[in-house]
Amino acid sequence: MSEGPIIEISGLRKIYRVGRVDVEALRGVDLDVARGEFVSIVGPSGSGKSTLFHIVGGLTPATSGIVRISGQEVGAMSDAQRTRLRKTTVSFVFQKFNLLPNLTAGDNIALARFLAGKNHGADPPFQDALKLLGIEDRLRHKPSELSGGEQQRVAIARAIVNHPAILLADEPTGNLDSVNSRTVLELLRDLNQRLGQTILMITHNPEAAAYGHRLVHMQDGRILATPPPT
Amino acid sequence: MTFKLILENMRHRPLRTLLSVLLIAIPVTLILTLVGLSRGMLDESKQRTNGVGADIMVRPPGSSVISFSGAPIPQGLVKKLRQEPHVVQATGVIAQQVSGLTSVFGVDLDEFNRISGGFDFIEGGPFRGPDDILIDDFHAQQEKKHVGDTITVLNHKWRIAGIFRSGKLARMVLPISIVQDLTGNTGRISLIYLKVDRPASIDPVIASLKKQLVDYPIYSMREYVSLLSVENVPALNSFIHVVIAISIVIGFAVVCLSMYMAVLQRTREIGILKSLGASRLYILQLIVAEAFVMGLCGTLVGILFSFGARWLILTLVPASLQQAIVPDWWPRAALIALVASLLGALYPGFRAARQDPIEALAYE
Numbered sequence: 001m002s003e004g005p006i007i008e009i010s011g012l013r014k015i016y017r018v019g020r021v022d023v024e025a026l027r028g029v030d031l032d033v034a035r036g037e038f039v040s041i042v043g044p045s046g047s048g049k050s051t052l053f054h055i056v057g058g059l060t061p062a063t064s065g066i067v068r069i070s071g072q073e074v075g076a077m078s079d080a081q082r083t084r085l086r087k088t089t090v091s092f093v094f095q096k097f098n099l100l101p102n103l104t105a106g107d108n109i110a111l112a113r114f115l116a117g118k119n120h121g122a123d124p125p126f127q128d129a130l131k132l133l134g135i136e137d138r139l140r141h142k143p144s145e146l147s148g149g150e151q152q153r154v155a156i157a158r159a160i161v162n163h164p165a166i167l168l169a170d171e172p173t174g175n176l177d178s179v180n181s182r183t184v185l186e187l188l189r190d191l192n193q194r195l196g197q198t199i200l201m202i203t204h205n206p207e208a209a210a211y212g213h214r215l216v217h218m219q220d221g222r223i224l225a226t227p228p229p230t
Numbered sequence: 231m232t233f234k235l236i237l238e239n240m241r242h243r244p245l246r247t248l249l250s251v252l253l254i255a256i257p258v259t260l261i262l263t264l265v266g267l268s269r270g271m272l273d274e275s276k277q278r279t280n281g282v283g284a285d286i287m288v289r290p291p292g293s294s295v296i297s298f299s300g301a302p303i304p305q306g307l308v309k310k311l312r313q314e315p316h317v318v319q320a321t322g323v324i325a326q327q328v329s330g331l332t333s334v335f336g337v338d339l340d341e342f343n344r345i346s347g348g349f350d351f352i353e354g355g356p357f358r359g360p361d362d363i364l365i366d367d368f369h370a371q372q373e374k375k376h377v378g379d380t381i382t383v384l385n386h387k388w389r390i391a392g393i394f395r396s397g398k399l400a401r402m403v404l405p406i407s408i409v410q411d412l413t414g415n416t417g418r419i420s421l422i423y424l425k426v427d428r429p430a431s432i433d434p435v436i437a438s439l440k441k442q443l444v445d446y447p448i449y450s451m452r453e454y455v456s457l458l459s460v461e462n463v464p465a466l467n468s469f470i471h472v473v474i475a476i477s478i479v480i481g482f483a484v485v486c487l488s489m490y491m492a493v494l495q496r497t498r499e500i501g502i503l504k505s506l507g508a509s510r511l512y513i514l515q516l517i518v519a520e521a522f523v524m525g526l527c528g529t530l531v532g533i534l535f536s537f538g539a540r541w542l543i544l545t546l547v548p549a550s551l552q553q554a555i556v557p558d559w560w561p562r563a564a565l566i567a568l569v570a571s572l573l574g575a576l577y578p579g580f581r582a583a584r585q586d587p588i589e590a591l592a593y594e
Contacts, residue, residue, distance in 0.1 A: 098591065099502075115507045
């Protein structure tokens with residue numbers, strides 16, 4: 001196993017074209033994340049946090065700069081390779097859970113395994129994770145029958161079912177009350193501590209951010225060297 | 231898993247799915263009913279032709295296999311043909327179209343009975359007066375008539391003297407002289423039926439007649455019945471092809487619209503699938519497979535509807551129309567529905583596959 005950073009980002013820039021206007025979402029981001037690290041990324045809306053996630057997850061290409069995941073340059077990947085990256089290496093947890101409404105919780109998780117080409121049942125480590133998530137008895141229910149906290153735990157289960165190297169959590173507690181937020185954050189910390197899961201988490205909440213090993217501040221498409229004055 | 235996802239998607243929007251399936255089923259029903267009607271009516275016509283019991287048919291010069299063109303044959307020819315070697319019975323009939331596909335036939339009942347063995351009467355019996363008519367049971371059922379009731383045909387009121395079991399010559403039969411007079415064809419007939427002494431005589435008699443009656447189409451009954459096919463009905467094949475083309479267009483439009491709406495409604499779900507690592511090809515397959523399932527369901531419902539159409543026809547107009555069930559056309563109808571469905575799914579499918587995952591995930 002390589003001991004270098006699992007994520008290496010240097011000089012990352014992203015310019016969106018909105019109508020006739022160019023919007024610079026990232027203005028030269030440099031960031032390394034070590035394997036097994038839990039990094040919290042904080043910053044105001046429009047600071048480029050989500051764009052950074054989308055590029056790391058291969059959902060959108062960078063305008064310039066380099067992103068390497070486990071030594072492989074994401075920008076040089078074909079569409080098929082980026083699709084494979086999302087199947088096997090990087091997975092997402094979203095603020096709005098993003099479960100497929102027509103499928104049960106169990107089928108949402110099974111679909112992620114199916115898309116990764118794993119048609120057999122979940123493996124023992126994942127069964128342990130399900131216990132940790134506390135949703136074993138909710139798997140036959142559809143998302144509409146689950147609370148927000150349960151939906152987010154199902155989304156986390158779906159995200160880790162294929163044992164991705166990196167979990168990108170975009171405001172995972174943004175739609176949850178304080179009790180469910182704490183449950184989800186403790187689950188993420190458990191996953192990181194017990195399974196060594198590398199986690200990058202975007203959050204607005206300083207309490208949530210404190211769960212990470214390291215805090216990264218973003219503003220105006222850049223990573224700040226020092227936290228902004230509060 | 232893919233099949234489960236498709237079924238759940240279809241169940242999630244039951245009204246859209248039901249409407250799409252029904253709209254795919256309609257052209258399938260249309261094709262099966264049209265072909266079934268063509269075949270049913272031709273089969274019924276064959277049965278009635280065979281029911282005459284003749285061996286040879288002499289048709290007017292220039293007539294097609296299916297249609298009659300008035301009564302151009304001089305009635306005297308019947309007497310002449312009866313004297314031909316091996317001919318044991320001969321009778322002429324006159325056919326007059328009364329409405330749509332229904333004709334009334336004028337017969338010399340004694341001659342006709344000698345060839346055919348007579349009508350099998352369910353009610354009443356032969357003509358007893360100049361205003362009497364015979365009708366078959368299908369026509370009686372359709373018109374809700376019984377012996378003694380009156381019926382208007384050729385602008386004349388007739389008393390129903392007998393109702394016979396269908397399958398012999400025609401649905402309505404009048405005395406030949408009356409039809410000739412009413413239609414201004416006195417002394418003229420539409421067809422001549424001949425019966426020969428034994429089956430082996432049929433071909434020699436036909437060969438001999440063809441030498442004498444050069445312009446007359448002359449058939450053995452077996453040959454004539456074999457010619458009663460969809461291919462020999464003028465324009466019917468073209469009509470069926472037009473219906474098939476319209477069916478493909480309808481099926482294409484229905485599926486295209488339905489799947490396009492589905493793709494719009496599922497924009498966010500497509501984004502989720504992409505974030506989970508679904509490839510463009512997989513998204514396309516998902517849309518196309520759903521259209522395929524809807525096409526298949528539409529075909530099955532269309533086949534069921536063709537039974538319904540047959541029941542309706544049998545109940546409402548048993549004498550005017552006959553519809554056969556045509557299982558040999560089920561695979562063809564299925565192919566038409568599926569091709570239309572798959573074509574209709576392609577554009578929405580490609581659109582879904584090309585969807586930007588970030589825009590899709592942000593879709594509310």
